[in-house]
Amino acid sequence: MTPKQKTWKEVPIGGVCWRPSTDYPTGDWRTLKPIRNPEKCNRCLLCFIFCPDAAITWDSEAEDIGFAYDYCKGCGICAHECPKDAIEMISE
Amino acid sequence: MAKIKQEIRALSGDEAVAYAVKQADVDVVAAYPITPQTIIVERFSEYVHNGEVDTEFVCVESEHSALSMSLTASATGARVFTASGSAGLALMHEILYVTSGCRAPVVMAITNRALSAPINIHCDHSDSMVERDAGWIQIYVENSQEAYDSILQAFRIAEHQDTLLPVMVMLDAFVLSHTLESVNVLPDNAVQRFVGMRNIPLIQGHQGKPVPFKLDPDNPITMGPLDLYDYYFEHKRQQEEAMEMAPRVISEVHDEYARLSGRNYGDGLIEPYRLDDADLAAVCLGSTAGTTKTVVDHLRKRGVKAGLLRLRTYRPYPTQEIRAALQNVKAVAVMDRSHSFGAHGGPVFHEIRHALYDATIQPHIVNYIYGLGGRDMPPTLIQEIYTSLQRIAKTDQVEKPVQFIGVRE
Structure with missing residues (x-):
């Protein structure tokens, strides 16, 4: 069910965001999904640096990366930049 | 009759505009010269050079940049002025819509000049008429006195909380821009009392609490990002609402100025x-x-x-x-x-x-x-x-x- 949307009298003017961008999951835009091979990955974190959506997560306990699939749009920059070819883009 | 003693100066339309901006305590001016607006920018840069104003004057590489700079400076809460005309205004076209959409109260003087081709530097209204749908308030002046008066009123109209819309003030190329007239100018302190400080309203930010409607590192907000079929239309409707409020604001500011200066232009509309x-x-x-x-x-x-x-x-x-x-x-x-x-x-x-x-x-x-x-x-x-x-x-x-x-x- 679609949540009730605000009227023009209720939203702030000037296109100012009244909710954080994390309330807007953009993962459903994705057609290709990044999958990592943990054997090949050396945790260099280049994917973390390059990701334009901050959708590469870092687990400091496990000292390992992960993907925030709610926000990953599947652009493939991580796979392209990975020096170990540890990320593969697969069809959803 | 006005009680304030005014000084009569021999000013061209462009000089009258520059003089009004000098008195209006403007924080940022970003402009690119184009005939016949050039004198506005030249005179104002002299004021900056001579230390007569405390304004950040930015020489940009095009009119597209001039208005982009003006918009973003205005988004930080600054009072901003720019000027252009003809091809320069045409190059601003895209950013005119961004400025009104972000509700940035920029004030701009336009010296109305024909558009090419063939190239022509003289007066007609083609340049600003084509921008009438850009969400800016448009005021056309009859003489240099009105150019001076209207620029001062424009800051008040643009920055009013019921409008928050950019304003362009149009003066005819050469007929006004380059022709000397006797212009009555108000004393600096009277102008400063009239224009006042820019008020920044509160707005609901992304953390759900009211924050000042300006870009501020201590209270970050995001302005004008992606807005699809779900909310774009609502934001456009808000702009129309502001336009519907504007006639009252324009007339009120006009009448207050008339009481101060002794000069009126109909009801301001x-x-x-x-x-x-x-x-x-x-x-x-x-x-x-x-x-x-x-x-x-x-x-x-x-x-x-x-x-x-x-x-x-x-x-x-x-x-x-x-x-x-x-x-x-x-x-x-x-x-x-x-x-x-x-x-x-x-x-x-x-x-x-x-x-x-x-x-x-x-x-x-x-x-x-x-x-x-x-x-x-x-x-x-x-x-x-x-x-x-x-x-x-x-x-x-x-x-x-x-x-x-x-x-x-």
């Missing part, structure tokens, strides 16, 4: 001239109104019931006021200093007809396209217009609703 008992009315914008008033006086001495309606504010369009002012005349001639090719008349003509559609008795309305590329509009030609209106009123017939006047046939 329209300026009727000898129109109360008129049978024949011309409608025009800008400096042509000055010449037309002289012709009206001349005709009145000969017993012709002639009048003039000058549109001062073109956006928001004062529909009701125009209807009230024109509905009792017999024939109206709308003078357009720009043309909409293939549209069977200029933009002012179309909108005057629109305003009169709901009048009880509709007067005859004709359109004269005049003065393109700086072509002179002498009193003799304006008199020809009133002569043809007399004929229309007498015969009750319009032969040619749209005509070009002053062009060699």
Whole structure:
């Protein structure tokens, strides 16, 4: 069910965001999904640096990366930049 | 009568604008020179160089950058001014919409100049007429005194919490921009009291609490990001609401300034001239109104019931006021200093007809396209217009609703 949307009298003017961008999951835009091979990955974190959506997560306990699939749009920059070819883009 | 002692200065329209900006405590000016606006930027850069103003003056590489810089400076809460005209305004086209959409109260002076091709540096209204839908308030001035007065009013109108819309003030190229006039200027402290500080309203930010509506590292907000079919329309509706509030704000600011300075321009929206008992009315914008008033006086001495309606504010369009002012005349001639090719008349003509559609008795309305590329509009030609209106009123017939006047046939 679609949540009730605000009227023009209720939203702030000037296109100012009244909710954080994390309330807007953009993962459903994705057609290709990044999958990592943990054997090949050396945790260099280049994917973390390059990701334009901050959708590469870092687990400091496990000292390992992960993907925030709610926000990953599947652009493939991580796979392209990975020096170990540890990320593969697969069809959803 | 104004109680404040004013100083009379010999200023061109451009200089009058620069002088008003100097007095208005502006934080940022970002501009790129274009004839005939250049003197505004030159004079203001001299004020900066001489330490007469505390303004960040940014020399940018194009008009697209000039307005981008103005918009973003305004988004930080600064009071901002820029100026352009003709091709420069055309290059700003994209950012005009961004500025109004972000509700940034930038004030811009436009020296109305023809658009290429062929290249021409002289006056017509093509450059600003094409931007009438960009969400900016548009004020067209008749003389350099009004240019000075309107720039000061523009900051108050733009920054008012009920509007928060950018304002462009139009002055005719060369006729006003480069012609010396006696201009009454207010003392600096009177101007500063009038314009005041820019008020920043509170707005709901992304953390759900009210924050100042400006870019501020301590209270971060995001302005104007992606807005799809779910909310874009709501934001456009808000802009229309602001435009609907604007006439009241424009008139209030105009009246307050009139009490201060002793000068008024109708109600700030329209300026009727000898129109109360008129049978024949011309409608025009800008400096042509000055010449037309002289012709009206001349005709009145000969017993012709002639009048003039000058549109001062073109956006928001004062529909009701125009209807009230024109509905009792017999024939109206709308003078357009720009043309909409293939549209069977200029933009002012179309909108005057629109305003009169709901009048009880509709007067005859004709359109004269005049003065393109700086072509002179002498009193003799304006008199020809009133002569043809007399004929229309007498015969009750319009032969040619749209005509070009002053062009060699």
